[in-house]
Amino acid sequence: xxxxxxxxxxxxxxxxxxxxxxxxxxxxxxxxxxxxxxxxxxxxxxxxxxxxxxxxxxxxxxxxxxxxxxxxxxxxxxxxxxxxxxxxxxxxxxxxxxxxxxxxxxxxxxxxxxxxxxxxxxxxxxxxxxxxxxxxxxxxxxxxxxxxxxxxxxxxxxxxxxxxxxxxxxxxxxxxxxxxxxxxxxxxxxxxxxxxxxxxxxxxxxxxxxxxxxxxxxxxxxxxxxxxxxxxxxxxxxxxxxxxxxxxxxxxxxxxxxxxxxxxxxxxxxxxxxxxxxxxxxxxxxxxxxxxxxxxxxxxxxxxxxxxxxxxxxxxxxxxxxxxxxxxxxxxxxxxxxxxxxxxxxxxxxxxxxxxxxxxxxxxxxxxxxxxxxxxxxxxxxxxxxxxx
Amino acid sequence: xxxxxxxxxxxxxxxxxxxxxxxxxxxxxxxxxxxxxxxxxxxxxxxxxxxxxxxxxxxxxxxxxxxxxxxxxxxxxxxxxxxxxxxxxxxxxxxxxxxxxxxxxxxxxxxxxxxxxxxxxxxxxxxxxxxxxxxxxxxxxxxxxxxxxxxxxxxxxxxxxxxxxxxxxxxxxxxxxxxxxxxxxxxxxxxxxxxxxxxxxxxxxxxxxxxxxxxxxxxxxxxxxxxxxxxxxxxxxxxxxxxxxxxxxxxxxxxxxxxxxxxxxxxxxxxxxxxxx
Numbered sequence: 001x002x003x004x005x006x007x008x009x010x011x012x013x014x015x016x017x018x019x020x021x022x023x024x025x026x027x028x029x030x031x032x033x034x035x036x037x038x039x040x041x042x043x044x045x046x047x048x049x050x051x052x053x054x055x056x057x058x059x060x061x062x063x064x065x066x067x068x069x070x071x072x073x074x075x076x077x078x079x080x081x082x083x084x085x086x087x088x089x090x091x092x093x094x095x096x097x098x099x100x101x102x103x104x105x106x107x108x109x110x111x112x113x114x115x116x117x118x119x120x121x122x123x124x125x126x127x128x129x130x131x132x133x134x135x136x137x138x139x140x141x142x143x144x145x146x147x148x149x150x151x152x153x154x155x156x157x158x159x160x161x162x163x164x165x166x167x168x169x170x171x172x173x174x175x176x177x178x179x180x181x182x183x184x185x186x187x188x189x190x191x192x193x194x195x196x197x198x199x200x201x202x203x204x205x206x207x208x209x210x211x212x213x214x215x216x217x218x219x220x221x222x223x224x225x226x227x228x229x230x231x232x233x234x235x236x237x238x239x240x241x242x243x244x245x246x247x248x249x250x251x252x253x254x255x256x257x258x259x260x261x262x263x264x265x266x267x268x269x270x271x272x273x274x275x276x277x278x279x280x281x282x283x284x285x286x287x288x289x290x291x292x293x294x295x296x297x298x299x300x301x302x303x304x305x306x307x308x309x310x311x312x313x314x315x316x317x318x319x320x321x322x323x324x325x326x327x328x329x330x331x332x333x334x335x336x337x338x339x340x341x342x343x344x345x346x347x348x349x350x351x352x353x354x355x356x357x358x359x360x361x362x363x364x365x366x367x368x369x370x371x372x373x374x375x376x377x378x379x380x381x382x383x384x385x386x387x388x389x
Numbered sequence: 390x391x392x393x394x395x396x397x398x399x400x401x402x403x404x405x406x407x408x409x410x411x412x413x414x415x416x417x418x419x420x421x422x423x424x425x426x427x428x429x430x431x432x433x434x435x436x437x438x439x440x441x442x443x444x445x446x447x448x449x450x451x452x453x454x455x456x457x458x459x460x461x462x463x464x465x466x467x468x469x470x471x472x473x474x475x476x477x478x479x480x481x482x483x484x485x486x487x488x489x490x491x492x493x494x495x496x497x498x499x500x501x502x503x504x505x506x507x508x509x510x511x512x513x514x515x516x517x518x519x520x521x522x523x524x525x526x527x528x529x530x531x532x533x534x535x536x537x538x539x540x541x542x543x544x545x546x547x548x549x550x551x552x553x554x555x556x557x558x559x560x561x562x563x564x565x566x567x568x569x570x571x572x573x574x575x576x577x578x579x580x581x582x583x584x585x586x587x588x589x590x591x592x593x594x595x596x597x598x599x600x601x602x603x604x605x606x607x608x609x610x611x612x613x614x615x616x617x618x619x620x621x622x623x624x625x626x627x628x629x630x631x632x633x634x635x636x637x638x639x640x641x642x643x644x645x646x647x648x649x650x651x652x653x654x655x656x657x658x659x660x661x662x663x664x665x666x
Contacts, residue, residue: 085564105567112568118561122583131579135570179569 034062034219035096035186037082042091044077051077053244054091059236064213064220068230069240070266075223076191078240082221083189084108095187106135111180111218113190117172119164125151125175126160132183150182153212170201177209181216188213190222194229206232227267231255239263255313257385264311264387271314271356274389277306286310286386289352294328296386307389316383317358319346319369320376329378332356334371344368348377420643423636433637443621443638450618450642453532453607454600457539461596464540465547466589470581472548473555484552487545495542499609502538503529506610530612538606543599547592554588555581594653598646618642 037059044052052074059065067075080086082093084105092101100108119128126147133143151157154174164172173193180188193209194202210233213220224230230237231251238248239262247259258264261272275288277296284302285292294310296302323329332348335355344362346369347355358377360368369375418426423433437443472483490498505511508525516522528534558581566576604619611617618638625635 083568085567105564106570106572109570110568112565114561114565116559116561118559118565120562120565120580131566131571132569134579135575183570 034217036061037187037219037221038094038097039078039082040092040094042078042081042088042093044074044081044086045089050243052081052088055240055243055245056091057238057245057248059219059221061219062217063235064210064222064233065236065238066230066234067221067223067238067240068225068227068266069246070225072242073240074243075225075240079189079191079221079223082187083110083112109183109185111183111185111188113176113180113188113193115192116196117164117176119172119175119179121164123163124160125156125162125164125167128164128175129160129178129182131179136183146182150178153181154178169197170205173197173205177212181212181218186219188218188220190220192224193222194224195226202226202229209233231267237267239266241266256383258311258387260387261309261311261389264309264385269314269357269359270311271317271354273310273312273353273356275308275310277302277304277308279304291352293330293352294384295381297381302386302388308386309389311385311387312356312379312383314345314357314359315343316379317356318378319348319358319360320378321369323376324378328381328384329376332375332377334369334373334375336371337369346375348375350377419636420640422633423640425633433634434641436634437637437641446616446618446621447641449614449616450601453535453539453603453615453617454597456532456536457543457600458593458597460536460540461544461547462589462593465544465592466551468544469548469551469555473552487548490542491545495605498542499538499606502534502541502610506534506537529610530615532611532615534610535607535615538610539600539603542606543596546595546599547589550588550592550595551585554585558584590653594650598649601642601646 038056039058040056041054042052042056043050043054055074055078057065067078069075077086081088084100084103088101092099094100095108095110120131123131129147129150130143133146138146147160148157151160154177156171156174156178159167159171164175167175173196176193180190190209194205197205206229222230222233234251236248237251237254239246239254241262247254247263254263255267258267258270264270264272273286273288273294275286275293277284278287278292279285280292284296286294286296286308296308296310302308318324323331330350332350335347335349337347338345339362342362343359346358346360348358349355356377424430425432468487472480472487475483503510506528507513508527510528512528513522513525516526528537562580562584563576566580571579602619603617604623607615607617608620619642622635622638622642625631625638
């Protein structure tokens with residue numbers, strides 16, 4: 001396996017491409033089968049329409065990267081170009097240092113989980129999983145062992161003889177996973193792998209896929225429009241909008257420090273306070289309605305008069321009945337309260353912006369605050385992020 | 390909304406009565422007649438089995454039908470495959486062109502083939518003018534002419550069911566096969582072909598059954614040695630006026646068709662459930 005994935009090997013490029021294509025020279029399941037991936041200025045145009053602007057990112061071996069964005073953001077097109085289903089208009093894809101841009105899909109040796117699974121309806125579960133091995137002319141005895149090993153891995157033992165139409169959505173999803181990993185590809189690609197499942201099952205599968213991915217150490221690129229899925233599963237999130245990367249980084253970082261309003265609103269709920277930068281005693285402040293409101297972080301390099309959006313997450317906001325002095329503090333009036341099960345959402349009017357939303361854990365489903373009540377709203381400086389507009 | 394069963398019955402009553410009066414009753418009468426109604430006698434069938442002429446004609450009919458079916462499959466499947474890959478608008482045109490001959494009278498189509506295939510016909514003149522041959526090639530009044538014309542008339546019966554089953558294959562399955570390492574040939578053999586097996590078998594069966602009963606084409610384009618069972622039935626009905634014998638031939642033909650159909654049902658691939666995307 002290391003022979004294939006390590007770019008430092010002395011083997012010629014042609015040999016490695018061939019190995020990559022034939023799927024030889026890899027170790028057994030679970031032994032860190034990941035390749036590193038480099039997407040370099042890849043782009044896709046359909047006539048005059050630009051689906052993907054020149055885009056570059058890297059995926060370290062064994063990591064799970066999620067491409068997340070609304071429909072039309074180009075995320076699926078990028079995935080298809082990595083898989084070889086779409087020819088890029090420019091740029092290249094390197095897997096373990098090998099340029100695969102012009103290698104046809106069936107020779108790339110990559111696992112792909114389709115949005116609607118695309119299981120072969122005329123083949124049993126076991127035959128579906130065995131498909132890639134048959135294409136690689138693996139011996140019958142080994143096919144049997146590896147199919148049952150893989151079915152066991154995705155907890156589908158005993159269902160090998162069923163047809164896909166006889167399985168539930170969650171089971172079909174597992175078959176799709178098994179089929180894509182049975183030949184130990186160095187890279188697994190997943191296109192909206194859970195969009196066909198209901199929410200409860202989706203939450204369950206998110207953890208399961210994540211566990212499996214880490215157990216196998218398989219480099220994975222997943223595409224989703226579901227921001228919570230991206231946050232739960234990924235080592236790195238790549239947020240896309242209109243064919244270009246808006247921001248990328250570890251989920252916590254992207255969530256806490258969105259670099260654009262788009263990222264702030266797309267990943268989770270955000271309060272966005274708009275204003276301009278005003279300096280007071282050499283320190284930058286967010287001013288709205290001509291009044292200094294929120295102190296900004298100095299190191300961000302603001303200039304007087306910059307238009308900024310200040311982002312603070314609803315769950316970072318503390319609501320109390322009395323003013324506290326350790327953080328950014330405002331007095332406001334509760335507009336309304338909404339019970340959401342695990343929390344209560346309060347909309348609070350500060351008098352100088354849109355009402356801001358605070359998420360407060362509920363006890364026994366009873367809100368501690370009522371509409372019309374006057375409350376103190378505060379958050380710590382570290383929880384706010386400002387974006388220059 | 391569910392229609393009440395009474396309404397359904399009322400709607401079905403008229404067509405059911407029509408089919409019963411004008412098709413089922415005469416058919417049963419014909420079968421009865423072949424057994425010498427009102428008395429029961431299998432004399433006609435004895436005659437059929439004993440005389441080698443009928444056995445020869447019967448086997449000839451099966452042979453022509455089989456050759457026609459195989460040729461239709463060999464021509465029809467690739468055509469359907471090609472049409473399925475066309476742009477939707479081009480596909481609509483292609484489908485119309487394939488269906489167009491259905492709108493012509495069978496007689497006209499046979500005459501067209503005669504002008505094409507006869508000794509002084511279009512093809513022979515072309516061959517002679519281009520110097521490929523001095524003497525005209527015998528293209529009709531033999532099995533070749535019959536097969537050419539029958540294939541022309543029957544090939545849409547293969548193309549349409551195959552096209553339908555090709556179009557029903559989710560396009561992602563081919564991509565999935567590629568992602569798993571399947572090249573175009575193995576994808577065709579392992580995905581496309583099995584998923585079109587039902588449609589192909591249905592088309593082949595339809596072609597074979599219709600070919601068994603072909604009458605005008607063998608009569609017009611075949612020689613005396615190409616007599617098929619339908620011609621024999623017509624001959625017995627119109628010339629010899631031996632109706633019981635004609636009907637015993639017809640009943641045998643009907644019987645073998647039913648046997649074939651049941652055999653197909655028994656070995657047909659399981660209907661594959663393709664979940665809608």
